[in-house]
Amino acid sequence: MQNSQRQLGRPRKDPNELSTKDTILQIATVLFLEKGYPLISMDDVAQRADVTKATVYYHYRTKDDLFTDAVVKLMERITGGIEKIFANDMPLKEKLHTLAYAHLRATANMDVNLFMKEARHSLSEEHEKQLKDSEDQMYRALEKGIQKAMDAGEIPQSNAYLSSLLFMSMLIIGKNNEKSFDTLNDIVSQTIDFFWDGLANQKSK
Amino acid sequence: MQNSQRQLGRPRKDPNELSTKDTILQIATVLFLEKGYPLISMDDVAQRADVTKATVYYHYRTKDDLFTDAVVKLMERITGGIEKIFANDMPLKEKLHTLAYAHLRATANMDVNLFMKEARHSLSEEHEKQLKDSEDQMYRALEKGIQKAMDAGEIPQSNAYLSSLLFMSMLIIGKNNEKSFDTLNDIVSQTIDFFWDGLANQKSK
Amino acid sequence: MQNSQRQLGRPRKDPNELSTKDTILQIATVLFLEKGYPLISMDDVAQRADVTKATVYYHYRTKDDLFTDAVVKLMERITGGIEKIFANDMPLKEKLHTLAYAHLRATANMDVNLFMKEARHSLSEEHEKQLKDSEDQMYRALEKGIQKAMDAGEIPQSNAYLSSLLFMSMLIIGKNNEKSFDTLNDIVSQTIDFFWDGLANQKSK
């Protein structure tokens, strides 16, 4: 009797490489981040992934599906990163620093915010909801970290969710205006200081 | 010399109506703000302005031209608004409040940031520069107002330009998450408080 | 003052030729008749009409629109033909002969029935209704002619509408099996005879 583990269908050429589906997703993520949803065509993705358009469609039923999958997985990675940082034992301000660097490096050419919003006008409600959820999860992870610091008395109690929104927002702006500053370093430091002072001086509510 | 009271050329039928060119620009601005550059076609603009596409092309050589003109003029209006507010005599915090309301109201459905960035990948360098300049002018106006407050000792000296960036950024984020808050009022108040504390506690540099 | 009759926009190259729109419609009708709705692409139409696909779309918003217009106008022509024949003064049987010939000649390669039904699965409800209506009108014209003959006592009273359906149906079948007969003449004669006897022997209802 045959080993029932045997794989059906045509197998991957080289099992050590990324699967075609993963390659497509990876390339798509980069491209969407770089130029945004409407400016990237399925042809662009196919060409860069060195497969035919039909292959892209074999793995992702629609452009929406591909985009949504790309964003959701990206958000999950970012959320994971945030959680990992907050699991550490450093003081909050240092965590924020680490976070800021990690985030800015990871999303090099992109504006996650833009990324999300751009799609809103093109996606189905279901897809939009998925996006929104994954985005929200990210903010919630950050909120949780901040809240913990509030509960630990490290900073005064205030609206931790709003703080997380503002933190992300500040990072983005910094990045968009990178050229106006000497270094990424400068932006991060000054932004964090600014944010920190905002945080530190909230009247308990 | 002609009497400057006298209108040259054939006068518009109804002087209260906008010129065709202005109608087109106005409509285009609204549409671009609503959906972004790539999602609005020249046909959309033409239809909504109730002229033919050819007429749009008569007044604006390319879509880029139209978009750039729309953004630049919008930015000029916003910049003007900022300057007017800062010319007043209220305390800085109150000015920021006024500004926040005015801005959020004016840009109801839109995200200026998105608006600007979206175009970057589609526009020629020349057009991009024009956009960047007009955006910069807006930030500079805000920066100037903040700097004035620093010089007057109203708040401590720090990076006024960064502060202006952060302020705008916070407003946008707030707006995008409007649904997380009870009212526009809440967002503005909390954001301004947060920003204010960031501002107020900067160590002099 | 300019003549207000002046045509706006780019005019037809040669005003004696068919307008582009008419050319497209004519070609499309022929093609759809020959091969049916699903097998004819907008590209096919464009190529045969010697214009670009975009031009076809300039004149007809969708393939459905083009198809519907083609069918409706064809049906109108057929209906008109039927009415003209029935306006004459010959005996009914002769009219049917004339009709049969005219119809078979006009719809050379086609099966109007096929033509109509094929579309049913592809068209919107609105388009389907238009088709159905134009088809119905044709049957009604025939029905009216037959009814007149009944009222005039030329043939016994019976269901004139069913008779018109059957008449058309017989013609089509005859045509589809043309090769089994010697000549178009044979088919027409025998079919009409058959139909005639069916008509002539209906018991009054």
Place this chain on the structure above:
Amino acid sequence: MQNSQRQLGRPRKDPNELSTKDTILQIATVLFLEKGYPLISMDDVAQRADVTKATVYYHYRTKDDLFTDAVVKLMERITGGIEKIFANDMPLKEKLHTLAYAHLRATANMDVNLFMKEARHSLSEEHEKQLKDSEDQMYRALEKGIQKAMDAGEIPQSNAYLSSLLFMSMLIIGKNNEKSFDTLNDIVSQTIDFFWDGLANQKSK
């Protein structure tokens, strides 16, 4: 020689279930009848049969093959039905009635004629011939029955083949316009009466 009772090869798990190939054929027949050849994709068939597309291709080399097999087998079944009815001993008119009901019920959603013709433009000559043959066989079965009635003096001698074509043609039209009549019953009765009078009054040739 093997005992013919014994099944060769691995027996099907559940002998009541259709073989995969038969399932595919059955589903395909239904789908093609419903929507016609061009509108049904191999994917549609595969999905509805709950197998993969590759499996369909394992059993049928091409879409043409599948279609042709579907039609030929359908025609064989119909032909068989006709023969069985004509083997009976009722008067011809009653046979036609029975036939009409059986046919209209069996081909519920379809127009066999349409079904056949639609394919003509897509199939190879070889396939077309097969289709034509199986269709012809059906008409011949009907023709034979009618001829027998003529020879038996039940109806006057005339072109039995034409009569069979017309009979089928009339049935179809009736079905397509079902909604214009009260019941299937009405259509059948009236159509048969009409046909019968056509038949009964042919001059001997």
Place this chain on the structure above:
DNA sequence: TATGAATGAGTATTCATTCAT
């Protein structure tokens, strides 16, 4: 026997732009 992966060629439709009046 059955399947997962991949593809080349096509399909309807859109869009920025040009041109002649």
Place this chain on the structure above:
DNA sequence: TATGAATGAATACTCATTCAT
């Protein structure tokens, strides 16, 4: 000033078919 006609290039998506297991 404004327009009707025309187009080249792109866009999302589909489909019959092949291939290696």
